[in-house]
Amino acid sequence: MKKYVKTNLKASSQTRWSAKHVAVNALLNNLPEIAEALEEVKQTSRAPEAKCEAGHLLTAIKDFKFILNLTIWANILREINRGNIEIQKEDIIFSRSVALMDGLLKTLQKMRQNPMEHWIKEAGEIAEKSSVDPILQKKRISKRKKHFDEMCQDELQTLQPVQLFSKEIMMVFDRIISEIKKRFDCATMLNLNFAFLNGTNILKMSIEELQKYGADLARKYERDLSAVEFCQELYVFKEQAPLLFGDIGIKVKKANGFYLLQQIYEHDLQDAFPNICIALRIYSTLPTTSASYEQSFSKLKLIKNYLRSSMSQERL
Known part of the structure; x- marks a missing residue:
């Protein structure tokens, strides 16, 4: 070959x-x-x-x-x-x-x-x-016995x-x-749940729309977010974000969620907007891929093999 x-x-x-x-x-x-x-x-x-x-x-x-x-x-x-x-x-x-x-x-x-x-x-x-x-x-189709409820002429033929x-x-x-x-x-x-957390939507949406989406997200992540505080933070963030970030404020209009999170931490604003930070962290760490099979060279397989071999050595 x-x-x-x-x-x-x-x-x-x-x-x-x-x-x-x-x-x-x-x-x-x-x-x-x-x-x-x-x-x-x-x-x-x-x-x-x-x-x-x-x-x-x-x-x-x-x-x-x-x-x-x-x-x-x-x-x-x-x-x-x-x-x-x-x-x-x-x-x-x-x-x-x-x-x-x-x-x-x-x-x-x-x-x-x-x-x-x-x-x-x-x-x-x-x-x-x-x-x-x-x-x-055109290949020959083998004939077979037809049942009483079938048509006389097969469609495939x-x-x-x-x-x-x-x-x-x-x-x-x-x-x-x-x-x-x-x-x-x-x-x-x-x-769609997190889509409002980007620069374009935050600046373009009305306060009522932002607070509605914020309240919906807080209900889905009630253990992580406080609905009342989250809506209040969105109100302040919408009005002050371009000013809080100084020279890069103009970039907020085109910023994605991960970029906004970076700027919040770079300007030490995480204490002022704790719920927004939590929501952006959740959004930024959502997995983009999924696997339905375990590869033979995967890290999980290597760990399992190591544990099995270690356990057998201890027993010996």
């Missing part, structure tokens, strides 16, 4: 989007070279199992439907990976991560609306390099290959979009 392919081919990860992106891109960008390598193995290998497996893989990647799927998946993963990289930066703030996810959803929805001819044209250019006809072949593939890929887009929406709906709601 190294004779034809200059880059390393990676296995698709079940947990890391960036690893999926790297694996699919490596396969898509080196498809002609991989086909040549498999052809050589098929023709020259003395091991029957290797020849058989190479033949099956070659048949699979020489199928235009496979190339079309790979092309669409590479485009989806590219956008997801771009957002993933931005969200994992050290200086990312919560509102920025929510905006990135909103942009990702809009991008995926726009990709979903692309006509199938767009994807076929893009995949056709790759198929041409691999000497594959850019045509979706009446669809053309392009229509059938379009139906399948729309289901993929819908699933991805719905999963991203489900995972970040909570983040969007949290961001």
Whole structure:
């Protein structure tokens, strides 16, 4: 394989989007070279199992439907990976991560609306390099016994290959979009709860609006915030913030919550606005990412392994 392919081919990860992106891109960008390598193995290998497996893989990647799927998946993963990289930066703030996810959803929805001819044209250019006809072949559908409540003519048999593939890929887009929406709906709601705590909204909103949002937030964090004192602090902060911060007062109009928190501490105003500081600290420390799997190299796994080994040594 190294004779034809200059880059390393990676296995698709079940947990890391960036690893999926790297694996699919490596396969898509080196498809002609991989086909040549498999052809050589098929023709020259003395091991029957290797020849058989190479033949099956070659048949699979020489199928235009496979190339079309790979092309669409590479485009989806590219956008997801771009957002993933931005969200994992050290200086990312919560509102920025929510905006990135909103942009990702809009991008995926726009990709979903692309006509199938767009994807076929893009995949056709790759198929041409691999000497594959850019045509979706109609495969024979096995007949089965129908039940009494089914229609006489199966819907799938009446669809053309392009229509059938379009139906399948729309289901993929819908699933991805719905999963991203489900995972970040909570983040969007949290961001709305704290959205009034930035320079633009503090200066633009009326006192009544600020105090309403402040009271709502205090009810949700009643153990941390005093509703009465918080509303009073918002009233004073709105009127005096540009003056209290001196020369940088003009920047308050465009400041995010983390910047406001920094300025409060730099000017030693945390005792004057304790509840605002607490609210901004909560907002600034909200996690921007979540993980549903534990990586083998994660810090938690290392700690668990250390505790297990220490415990066994004590018992010995």
